[in-house]
Amino acid sequence: MKSEILLCFFISVSIFGNAQVSPATNYISLDISTSPQNAGFDYDSCFTIGDDIGMSSVGMFQNWTNIETAPGVFNLFLFDVANFYYPANGMPVDLTIAPIATNQLEVPSDLTSTAFDSPTMINRFKILLDSIKLHIPALTLSSLVIGSEHDIYIGANATLWNQYTTFYDSVSAYAKILWPGLKVATELTFTGITNYNTFAQTLNTNSDYIGVSHYPLNTNFTVQPVSVLAGDFDTLVTLYPSKPICFYQYGYPSSTSCNSSDALQAQFITETFNVWDTHAANVRMIDFTWLHDLDTATVNYYATYYGITDTVFLEFLRTLGFRTWNGNGTDKPALDELRCQAKSHGFNALPIVCNVGVEESALAENDFTIFPNPATESLTINTNSKNKECIQIYNSMGMLVKEFDMMQSVQIYIDDLPSGLYFICFKNQFVQAEKFIKE
Numbered sequence: 001m002k003s004e005i006l007l008c009f010f011i012s013v014s015i016f017g018n019a020q021v022s023p024a025t026n027y028i029s030l031d032i033s034t035s036p037q038n039a040g041f042d043y044d045s046c047f048t049i050g051d052d053i054g055m056s057s058v059g060m061f062q063n064w065t066n067i068e069t070a071p072g073v074f075n076l077f078l079f080d081v082a083n084f085y086y087p088a089n090g091m092p093v094d095l096t097i098a099p100i101a102t103n104q105l106e107v108p109s110d111l112t113s114t115a116f117d118s119p120t121m122i123n124r125f126k127i128l129l130d131s132i133k134l135h136i137p138a139l140t141l142s143s144l145v146i147g148s149e150h151d152i153y154i155g156a157n158a159t160l161w162n163q164y165t166t167f168y169d170s171v172s173a174y175a176k177i178l179w180p181g182l183k184v185a186t187e188l189t190f191t192g193i194t195n196y197n198t199f200a201q202t203l204n205t206n207s208d209y210i211g212v213s214h215y216p217l218n219t220n221f222t223v224q225p226v227s228v229l230a231g232d233f234d235t236l237v238t239l240y241p242s243k244p245i246c247f248y249q250y251g252y253p254s255s256t257s258c259n260s261s262d263a264l265q266a267q268f269i270t271e272t273f274n275v276w277d278t279h280a281a282n283v284r285m286i287d288f289t290w291l292h293d294l295d296t297a298t299v300n301y302y303a304t305y306y307g308i309t310d311t312v313f314l315e316f317l318r319t320l321g322f323r324t325w326n327g328n329g330t331d332k333p334a335l336d337e338l339r340c341q342a343k344s345h346g347f348n349a350l351p352i353v354c355n356v357g358v359e360e361s362a363l364a365e366n367d368f369t370i371f372p373n374p375a376t377e378s379l380t381i382n383t384n385s386k387n388k389e390c391i392q393i394y395n396s397m398g399m400l401v402k403e404f405d406m407m408q409s410v411q412i413y414i415d416d417l418p419s420g421l422y423f424i425c426f427k428n429q430f431v432q433a434e435k436f437i438k439e
Contacts, residue, residue, distance in 0.1 A: 020280035021273065021345045027056035027142070028347055029094065030338075031249075031290035033321065041328040046291055049323075051089070053339050054347025057142040058086065059248065059287050061096045063106035068128055071110045079135040092142040094248065094287065096187065097132075099125065100150035100164075103306060117166035125171045133178045142285075143183045144175055145248055149213050151192025151200070161199040169206050187211035187248045194235060201239075209284065210240045213249035215320075216268075221312040222259040223252060226271040233275045237282045244284035251289035254332060255315035265322075266333035273341040274419055288338065292329055293321035344374075377415040381424070393424055 030050040034043050050058065060082060069075050086093055099107050099116075107114070107121070114121045146168055154160040172184040185207050193200045193212055204210055214232065216224040236245050252268035253260050269288075276283055294302075299318045303309050322335035340354035372379060381391065393402040393412070404412060 020277045022280070023054065023056060023345070023347050026276075026280055026283070027246075027285035028054060028342055029057045029059055029285060029287035030055045030322075031059055031287060033290040033292045033294075037295070037326050038328050045328075047089070049291065049335075051091070052348060052350060054342045055091075056347075057092045057094050057285070057287075059094045059096065061098070061148070063101050064097060064099045064125070064128065065106045065108060067097070067132070068108050068124075071108050074128075074131050076131060076135045079132055079139075083136045083139050087138040087140070092140040094143045094145065094246075094285075095141055096145040096148055096248065097128070098146075098148040098150075099167075100147050100153045102149040103152045105153065116160070116163040122167055122170045125167070126174050129171065129175055129178055141179060141182055143185055143209055143246065144172075144179070145185045145187050145211050146172060146175075147186045148248075149187060149189050149192070151188045151196055156196070158199070161196070161203065165199075165203045168203060172206060183208040185209040185211035185246060185248070187213055190214040190232060190236075194239070197239060204240070204243070207243065209246045210236070210243050211246055211248050212236065214247055215249070215251055215253075215289075215316070217258075217316065221310065221316045223264065226252075226264070226268045229268075229271050229275045230278075233279050233283065237279050241282070245279075245282055246285040246287075247283070248287050249289045250286050251320045252334075253316045253319040254334070255319040257312050257315040258319070260319075262333050266337040269334050269337040269341060273345065277419070288322070289320055291321060292323045293325045294318045295325050375414060378411055378413045380411045391424055 030053065032043065032046045032050055034041075034046050047058075060078075062078065067074060067076065082093065099105075105112060108124070111121055111124060116122075147164070150164065154164065168186055172186075175184055176182050186203060188196075188200055188203075188211065190212055193210075216226070216228050216232065218224060250272075252265050254262050254265040272286065276286065294317060299314050302317055303314055308314075322332050322338065323329040324332065336352075339348070339350060339352060342348050343350055343352065343354060391404050391412075392400055393414075401417060402412065402414075
């Protein structure tokens, strides 16, 4: 029996309609983590990377206990720095204050047994807001987020949901008195906002933005295919059709322990913008998590903090970054893709070439070209090799959608295909796989 050999070129042929995500109506944010080994690669260096990409706001996260370090004792130095730094750089801030952070209660020590709907708890948080307000008179708040992934801590406890809702309604109304015009949100996980929909809908009654964190993972912390994003975005928009959705945490690890890779992380960025274009009117902002991979000490800290030592979970945390940690850090393909997506949507004008990947020397060696990329109605494939029987196009879910006889040059019409990421494969030819990164 003749054996057929399929070798797939990882070619991101992105087929676009009219892009809808725009800096006029949508925000790109990036968590400016500063993990590089070289301390000389400081926050300014990291901020410049995000600023060059075209981020429209930056996230600032503080647990309540980081600010009120003991009952009535406040450490507001970080807010003093933020009040100077971000206005000087023309950057608004999405400020998250977490009385609950994921699975941890983060209230001052004298309040750990106090109900969230207690006047004592509510008044203490209002005093916290008063203190913060005094230290950031020049800072523009793009939004204030009260609580981070607290559905994990609350679970299915109806009493805790009701107590937290009372707390949130009271302190968010007070925040709007302190900052007239302020937009307020509370951040739930994608799983929590969907699984606890009744509680979440009540909690978000007075929210200006619907805050969500989203990492498409299975229960064992391995990645889900990027194709789930379309359904996930559809679900959120269906649940909240009339309020802007903000992803305050949004990421995809690159570790092989999570069944992922650098290439899949980049594909996640590609698919994100494809789906975001469809829902640009509903999804206001995505805060990509985070700029750098984590060092071992930080990963160990989180293992202790969350009480989770599962190695796959820790690899998920470690490899969420768009840059590596060693030295000054190096860019992963996902960061290049984010730059290019941001450029194609008008967020930056970087002098970068986004229609081909970095392996141009290998392309010349194989004498293979594809144009245009991205494509709208048709694309042309050229090769000098005579040994390819046919070409096949697969969608991002691995389904064969087109097949053509291969000649030196072939024009493929793709106007009948929906927008998305596609892969081109050749039969019966060993060649080096090359990745094309779309604009």
